[in-house]
Amino acid sequence: MVSNVLSTPQVPEQQEQATLEEEKVGVGAYVSLFFAVCFFSGVFYKMPEAYRWLGAFDFTTLIGKFGSISGASSFVGSGGVSARAGFLFALSLVPGVMLALGLLEVLSYYGALKAAQKLMTPLLKPILGVPGVTGLALITDLQSTDAGAALTKGLLDTGKIDKKNLVVMSAWQYAGAGLVNNYFSIASALFFAFLVPVWIPLVVMFCLKFVGGVFVRVCLTTFYKKDFQNE
Template identity: 60%
Template sequence: MAEEKKEPSCNKWKVSTGAYVALLAAILFFSGLFMKVDGMKWLSAFDFTTLGGTFGTMKEPAKNTFLGAGGVSAKAGFLFALSLVPTVMLALGVLEIFTHYGAIRAAHKLLTPLLKPLLGLPGLTGLALITDLQSTDAGAALTKELYDENQITKKDLVVMGAWQYSGAGLINNFFAIGSALFAFLTVPVILPLLLMFVLKFVGAIFVRFVLNTVYKEDFCNE
């Protein structure tokens, strides 16, 4: 008996109003826009960086190491790595909620016209790229999930890796670690952030060009 052909799911990329709302919520949550809003500090409660925590101020660097006083060790490195687990779990959990409500479908429809000509990527990768702005681990995990589910090709994976590797965790690291240099800036704080954001696209576009020329034969079957 011949096997029955499965009907293609016509609703796979159907986008409802709720999906757009979920995408907007995901962008706001991971974008850092709610981190510091003048006069509305309560909005920071809906920001990923605030919920994940930030580094404190080291008043006595010679004494205030991760373990207390003295140097660092492999043990300290493992302890620091373990301290990242709750933040990554939070990001992945929130992403699963947004994905359930259609955020990736909405991203695919809205961002494909932008990402396809620039990076050659489908719009569904947009949520992973947005997430990378605040959490490198969560962005990488979502990228891996897209690849494992065959929603992106190996070439897409390499281009996304180039975009994420350049200025990884941009907003989080810029305001949490880079803030120590704000007093020495001779330009508005937002300009270096915008420059690094633009350079992420420059790096990814360059990698895409190399893949389409020098390594074109490696991806001819995709």
């Protein structure tokens, strides 16, 4: 009885660790996570001709592109202003966000988020201070900033992350947003002038995303520590 009275409640880190130990993740969950990583990370984006069929399992390839109307680049057109232009731009983001959220629900059903929580927490927690469940949102940002933002908002709305985690994740995502997609779509025009293999700048930019995330995390735990005391 005395021990029950004197016992102290578990801190969030201990509760999270206990949950990871108690919760068993099956093989299907890891397969689901592996598919999610390949689908959202851009591994199958811009594959060589012999393996072009793998693009069917890539997020950017699967969402496709809009057709053009009367010479415009897409149905959004050109020269639009004010609320109507903003509405059409927002409408153009719907397919990618819906596809990402819909697929995430399916993958979550098969345990992808549980597998991500277990595998990625030992990596992301010490570096960025965020739980492993955020891994898919960060990976998705490599191809689509909109889908990555939608997944991040979903994590916040369901209570899986707090506002401090949100700020750190946003810093990671903002630096080099849509990295894989933009790199191969825009920088590819300069590949012929590169003095190093094309994958080296990509790796450097990916590492710098973590540098930015760590810098913001340090700022939040020092200069802005009081802003998150009630979190």
